[in-house]
Amino acid sequence: MAALDTVFHDLHRQGLLMLANVGDAGGARLVERLGSKAVATSSAAMAWNHGYQDGNKLPLELLRSTIASMTRVLSVPLTVDIEGGYSDDPAQVANVIDAVIAAGAVGVNIEDGVGSPDLLIRKVDAARKVAERHGVNLFVNVRCDVYLKNLLPAEQRLEELLKRAAQYANAGADGLFAAGVVEPHEIAAVCRESRLPVNLLWRAGLAAPDELQRLGVRRLSAGSAIAEFLYGAMGGLARSFLEHGHLDTQALKAHTYGELNSLMAPRAE
Template sequence: MTALDNAFHNLHQNGLLVLANVADAGGARIVERLGGKAVATSSAAMAWSHGYQDGNKLPLDLLNTTVKSMARVLSVPLTVDIEGGYSDDLEQVGQVINAVLAAGAVGINIEDGVGSPELLVRKIDVARKVANQAGVKLFINVRTDVYLKNLFPAEQRLEELLKRAALYASAGADGLFAAGVVDSNDIATVCRDTKLPVNLLSRDGLPSPDELKRLGVRRLSAGSSIAEFLHGAMGAMVRSFLDNGQLDTHALKAHTYGELNALMAVKTE
């Protein structure tokens, strides 16, 4: 474990770490085979693959078995998106983190979402304590959703993001996932004003990878985009086959995040 956790930390020191987020062991194997220096999960992709909505819905046993199956086929570091820890109860958050570490992960994403930054600070503390007990130099990548979920008016977002970045850095975070930031000036400011390696989410309007490197970004994530396309393509092929018995690949397109999350809603719990 020590070699992989150290390796993952080192991947954030120079250049741009590109992570093609996946949902399962097969996807993980493909990413490594194609040259991925590390493998990351997408919480949404993983939830959808099991028929659950994104948003802290995936049961811990499914999360655990999926991470374990991915770690089994990998020789590169694995980092797991655990949303907000799947709970606001700190004991349960600790159980989730302990499970993914035991399954083979050396990194996590954990997010503030619409919750308070102070709650996420407590979750970061729990994550570090659990990791230390497990003997893992865990890379805690903290996602702030100030931009992604439009939590503040546009003119206040940068100031709020930087305030949270400083708070999370002081709490012991190893990386800052500034999801939703696409403007070059904002990116440059975030990279300059935080000591943490900055992670961005691939979105329309984001500068090129070369420009991101120039601005100081250290990590670029696909998020749920790969899964959105794969599920959309599967839906189109299934529709074609059910309609006429032909596997038509000419009109493949992605589902949107909203379409997929709505599809996975269960009418009766």
């Protein structure tokens, strides 16, 4: 049987890999049982499950223990969203990568955010060195946030994304997470020009999976969308029970990312 790291790399050459991102071991086991060929975490879902905000807030020990709880129950590859590596110091990012691999994951997402591409390149280099030390062919999926965070005017975004994609490929990244790209002609351009398999983030109105695969997309992630609905449903059910003593399932709706991240803000002293 092939090692899980090899399996995960191969999945990016076998059509469109669909990843329903989760935040805990129960969710991971459920997604695997539904037939998913791999499991991915959502950094937001994982942070919210522990009462932390998304945004590099989750303590390393909780990250490590949550990953370990997932790999304990999984027989498919696990890839972990580590945001920006929880630090701007590549040495600290190396510690995070070490913990992630030791806990059993074979892939990571790491993002540039509003930082410079050069900083992410140094983080990717740190990740590669740690993975080599462990003897793991870690799949490093780099998330470029030019679109997601509206870093440039719309007419400049595609050129900047492709420029960064080339830099990240040269630095040893294995995948490009072009989060926020939704227009078919831009998706096609990214898939055509990038040397890396392209990952998209689900958004309402995004083309259907068959069309995305035709355009060249290799991976589609739910991101925090599933967790947003789950917390919204939990809130609706809890409210109906507390107010009326029964569970009203008729009016369930998702919370927004902003609502949930605000809810998890530290309490004032």
